[in-house]
Amino acid sequence: MNSNKTYSLRKEDAVRNWYLVDAKNKILGRLATEIAKRLRGKTKPDFTPHVDNGDFIVVINAEKVKTTGNKLEDKKYFRHTGYPGGIKETSLKELLEKKPEQVLYKSVRGMLPKTRLGRAQLKKLKIYSGPDHPHQAQTPAVLDIETGEHS
Numbered sequence: 001m002n003s004n005k006t007y008s009l010r011k012e013d014a015v016r017n018w019y020l021v022d023a024k025n026k027i028l029g030r031l032a033t034e035i036a037k038r039l040r041g042k043t044k045p046d047f048t049p050h051v052d053n054g055d056f057i058v059v060i061n062a063e064k065v066k067t068t069g070n071k072l073e074d075k076k077y078f079r080h081t082g083y084p085g086g087i088k089e090t091s092l093k094e095l096l097e098k099k100p101e102q103v104l105y106k107s108v109r110g111m112l113p114k115t116r117l118g119r120a121q122l123k124k125l126k127i128y129s130g131p132d133h134p135h136q137a138q139t140p141a142v143l144d145i146e147t148g149e150h151s
Contacts, residue, residue: 009048075092101128
């Protein structure tokens with residue numbers, strides 16, 4: 001009998017930390033991929049695909065996120081009203097002006113699994129357009145996305 005069994009994390013044993021990310025002057029896609037990895041828990045050595053062991057991420061300054069190229073004018077978000085011919089489109093620039101949190105939210109949501117596990121992981125993402133957030137009590141550690149270091 002082999003004693004080297006594969007370790008599988010149980011949801012009760014998951015340790016979730018709080019991290020604070022400043023989105024100021026960060027590129028949207030690179031920021032979103034790093035956030036999605038941490039929400040899933042892929043940066044942890046005990047990552048288990050079917051268990052939600054990711055961390056909580058608080059993002060501030062979401063309105064100051066940057067994009068490359070002509071994405072501000074060219075990138076479109078589509079939605080449908082439910083009525084015939086009811087497709088509506090919004091450019092990235094318009095969405096950044098009206099609801100800057102939604103830009104990062106939609107970007108991260110597209111990178112997570114489309115299952116109930118993915119929806120549970122997305123609930124751990126808190127996005128705010130200004131420098132203030134109501135999660136001081138959790139004492140989030142500042143996470144530097146460029147280097148991946150936290151303090």
